[in-house]
Amino acid sequence: MPHVVTQSCCNDASCVHACPVNCIHPTPDEPDFATAEMLYIDPRTCVDCGACVSACPVGAIVPQHRLGDAQLPFLEINADFYGGAPRGEQPILAKVPPPLTVVQRPVPPRVAIVGSGPAAMYAADEVLTVPGARVDVYEKLPVPYGLARAGVAPDHQSTRRVVTQFDTIAAQPGFHLHAGVEVGRDISHEELLRHHHAVVYAVGASSDRRLEVEGAERAVSATEFVAWYNGHPDHAHRTFDLSHRRAVVIGNGNVALDVARVLIRDPGSLAATDISPAALAALRGSGIEEVMVVGRRGPAHSAFTLPELVGLANTPGLAVSAAEDELDLTGADESDHALRHKLRLLRELARRDVSGAARRITLRYLLTPERLTGDGVDFARNTLRVDDGRVSAVATGEVEHVEAGLVLTSIGYRALPVPGLPFDEASGTVPHTAGRVAGLAGSYVAGWIKRGPTGFIGTNKSCARETVSTLIQDYNEGRLTDPSADAADLESLLRSRRPDAVLGAAYA
Ligand SMILES: Cc1cc2nc3c(=O)[nH]c(=O)nc-3n(C[C@H](O)[C@H](O)[C@H](O)COP(=O)(O)OP(=O)(O)OC[C@H]3O[C@@H](n4cnc5c(N)ncnc54)[C@H](O)[C@@H]3O)c2cc1C
Ligand SMILES: NC(=O)c1ccc[n+]([C@@H]2O[C@H](COP(=O)([O-])OP(=O)(O)OC[C@H]3O[C@@H](n4cnc5c(N)ncnc54)[C@H](OP(=O)(O)O)[C@@H]3O)[C@@H](O)[C@H]2O)c1
Ligand code: SF4
Ligand code: SF4
Structure with missing residues (x-):
């Protein structure tokens, strides 16, 4: 009986290299890896050895006989990935990325990494494969991992x-975390370059896209709401109107599903988690019975991923439905494996009668917010049009008013410019070549500040590897200046600037 990849897969591909028979795909060197919503095990070739289970940092791989009811759909989703066109001749083992090769120089690489999220931690792990290397990670918050x-x-x-994997990275010799130190405020780029060969910015995307419609200031952004329920110190004091029976979430990405689910699921089921106690208390007193998650295009353009939809549909105590007349499949390419399963599940949800359910999420489509009115949202109804193969939403002229007490916008994150670095306003990223910042020697980027705010935790692994490979190439070719000050000097500088910060610790 084969093993199965389930919902929590974060695409870091650790399992791929643990598998002795190369039956987990797509692998990082295959073209569909970049767009894969999760990885899949081929049931025809899996030899059931279990090696992938221990390699997976998030417990996403389960032997078939241990699948719970909520995980059962993944059996078919994994198998069906291999059901279409053959994947061609496979090597016996997945291709392993080549190790970094470093030339001997008087000072081994010393690298500053700004931020301690996934991109930073994967970058640190790569640098520390070099014998004698030192990594200083600077995190503005008191706790790491973004x-x-x-x-x-x-x-x-x-x-x-996955944070336990980051703890293991942080426990390696040569890793130093400076928590509570904000680069740009407590230490400058030039000071970092005096103490390191190079600086890798992995600062993420800390802001969000803004809705630009009348009354938009009445909405709460998902960024704030997520920060509130996760106990971010700057948002712990927030209060939200949870008294009305309906809330609306504008946008239908995975963050939209997260906030909708946390808002409406039985708070009792959250009690054993590390949700902020203030958020839990507020959710226990909530009067919300329905959360409407609204996309402006059709179901084929739902930004949420298949595994997250499967998880949502199987959340205990929660009824999930879709509006049947809005499942317009114009231009949908059902030869795409994940999309085919997503649409099949949406059609099934549309047939469910949830009218009597005490807690429900309704997935709506073809609605663009026009105005936030104070008692809800006016939506312009759309139809889909195909022009030159591109599907776009076109307003029909019809308007639907949806009453709601709380309106959340979840329309994507956005990076802020990093002082001293070039910034492309259109994409909200730092222009770079394979991670090297254009025109600024010794400066690199990784993660969301490099690629934009998309992708899973594990996506940052290959992204960070690319950046560190470029950095080491520059080190080997003598393009990076040796640091002019030592570690003791760095510590006294940081102590003088941030006496309260936790310096140099391996966090665990
Ligand atoms: C709400 C939400 C939920 C998500 N859930 C999942 C999920 O369940 N599974 C999944 O696979 N992916 C999930 N993702 C995606 C995943 O979290 C991202 O791909 C990943 O965190 C991006 O990594 P990063 O290192 O680029 O940025 P971040 O994780 O944002 O890390 C950036 C870090 O830099 C620090 N920083 C910023 N500026 C400075 C400065 N000047 N000085 C010092 N430190 C600084 C920040 O405090 C932060 O710690 C989620 C994303 C969001 C927004
Ligand atoms: N469990 C997980 O794996 C997990 C959890 C959370 C986040 N993540 C990842 O983190 C990344 C960010 O997620 P996200 O949900 O913030 O972003 P996202 O996936 O980019 O979704 C943004 C949504 O906002 C909509 N939107 C954008 N501008 C709009 C506007 N002006 N008006 C109305 N709607 C608008 C988009 O619709 P259009 O498509 O029509 O533009 C889309 O539905 C994603 O890659 C996601 O997969 C993963
Ligand atoms: S159980 Fe063994 S053979 Fe099957 S996918 Fe996992 S590592 Fe590969
Ligand atoms: S999280 Fe990583 S190790 Fe686990 S199944 Fe997904 S790709 Fe494999």
């Missing part, structure tokens, strides 16, 4: 387990 700790929803505890 959105892996402060973004992942509290009811996704298995995904949160």
Whole structure:
């Protein structure tokens, strides 16, 4: 009986290299890896050895006989990935990325990494494969690991387990975490370069896209709401109107599903998690019975991923439905494996009668917010049009008013410019070539500040590897200046600037 990859897969591909028969795909060197919503095990070739289970940092792989009811859909989802066109001749083992090769120089690489989210931690891990290397990680918050700790929803505890992998990275010799130190405020780019060969910015995307419609200031952004339920110190004091029977979430990405689920699921089921106690108390007193998650295009353009939809549909005590007349499949390519399963599940949800359910999520489509009115949202109804193969939403002229007490916008994150670095306003990223910042020697980027705010925790692993490979190439070719000050000098500088910070510790 084969093993099966389930919902919490974060695409870090650790399992791929543990598998003795190369039956987990797509592998990082295959073209569909970049767009894969999760990885899949081929049941025809899996020899049931279990090696992938221990390699997986988030417990996403389960032997078939141990699948719970909520995980059963993944049996078919895994198998069906291999059911279409053959994947071609496979090597016996997946291709392992080549190790970094470093030339001997008087000072081994010393690298500053700004931020301690997934991109930073994977970058640190790569640098520390070099004998004698030192990494100083600067994190502005008192606790590390970025959105892996402060973004992942509290009811996704298995995904949160990825932080134990980061603890292991942080426990390596040569790793130094300076928590509570903000680069740009407490230490400058030039000072970092005096103490290191190079600086890798892995600062993420800390802001969000803003809705630009009349009354938009009445909405709460998902960024704030997530920070509130995850106990971010700057948002712990917030209060939200949870008295009305309906809330609306604008946007239908995975963050939208997270906030909708946390808002409406039985608060009792959150009590055993590390949700902020203030948020839990507020949710216990909530009068919300329905959360409407609204997309402006059709179901084929739902930004949420298949595993998250499967998880949502199987959340205990929660009824999930879709509006049948809005499942317009214009231009949908059902040869795409994940999309085919997503649409099949949406059609099934549309047939469910949830009218009597005490807690429900309704997935709505073809609605663009036009105005926030104070008692809800006016939506312009759309139809889909295909032009040159591109599907776009076009307003029909019809308007639907949806009453709601709380309106959340979940329309994507956005990076802020990093002082001293070039910034592309359109994409909200730092321009770079394979991670090297254009025109600024010794400066690199990784993660969301490099690629934009998309992808899973594990996506940052290959992204960080690319950046560190570029950095080491520059080190080997003598393009990076040796540091002019030592570690003791760095510590006294940091102590003078941030006496309260936790310096140099391996966090665990
Ligand atoms: C709400 C939410 C939930 C998510 N849930 C999942 C999930 O369940 N599974 C999944 O696979 N992916 C999930 N993701 C995606 C995943 O979290 C991201 O891919 C990943 O965190 C991006 O990594 P990063 O290192 O680029 O940025 P971040 O994780 O944002 O890390 C950036 C770090 O830099 C620090 N920083 C910023 N500026 C400075 C400065 N000047 N000085 C010092 N430190 C600084 C920040 O405090 C932060 O710790 C989620 C994303 C969001 C927004
Ligand atoms: N469990 C997980 O694995 C997990 C959890 C959370 C986040 N993440 C990842 O983190 C990344 C960020 O997620 P996200 O949900 O913030 O972003 P996202 O996936 O980019 O979704 C943004 C949504 O906002 C909509 N939108 C954008 N501008 C809009 C506007 N002006 N008006 C109305 N709607 C608008 C988009 O619709 P259009 O498509 O029509 O533009 C889309 O539905 C994603 O890659 C996600 O997969 C993963
Ligand atoms: S159980 Fe063994 S053979 Fe099957 S996918 Fe996992 S590592 Fe590969
Ligand atoms: S989280 Fe990583 S190790 Fe686990 S199944 Fe997904 S890709 Fe494999």
